[in-house]
Amino acid sequence: MGQIRSLTGSAKHHAYWRRKILSSLVTGALAVAAITCGSGSSGSPSPGPSTGPTPPAPVDPPIVRISPTGADPRQLIVAVGGRVTFINNDMQPHDIAGGPDPATPDCREIDAVGFLAPGQSRQTAPLPVARTCDYHDHQNHAPIFTGRIVIR
Secondary structure (H helix, E strand, O other): OOOOOOOOHHHHHHHHHHHHHHHHHHHHHHHHHHHHHOOOOOOOOOOOOOOOOOOOOOOOOOEEEEEOOEEEOOEEEEOOOOOOEEEEOOOOOEEEEEOOEOOEOOOHHHHHOEEEOOOOEEEOOOOOOOEEEEEEEOOOOOHHHOEEEEEO
């Protein structure tokens, strides 16, 4: 009653291949199910192939969170006329300004954020022109506290 037998080398080999085949069948079935789930016909023709990579859409609402590990996201896309909110989730203050570094000021709309105490948040001025703006932290010049806003 209830004897446990050890499998011989040949039996182990067969058990291994049965598991492999079963695993392959299950994986294939899941792949087919995933492909067919989203392919229902809506009656309208599908769009043709794209001519290049699709750029990421603007984030809504555009927010940059500052933490001890840096600014996140490091690059953000925003619509022309939009604003970006900076939130200081760090225990240290940060002083956000436009431009890649203190010696190269640019994008004065970002300067509206200015000094942020821990827990504080503030928006940029409206970003009126399609362009790319870098920003940095006057308080901490580490590269993790720099970023880029792409205005489209």
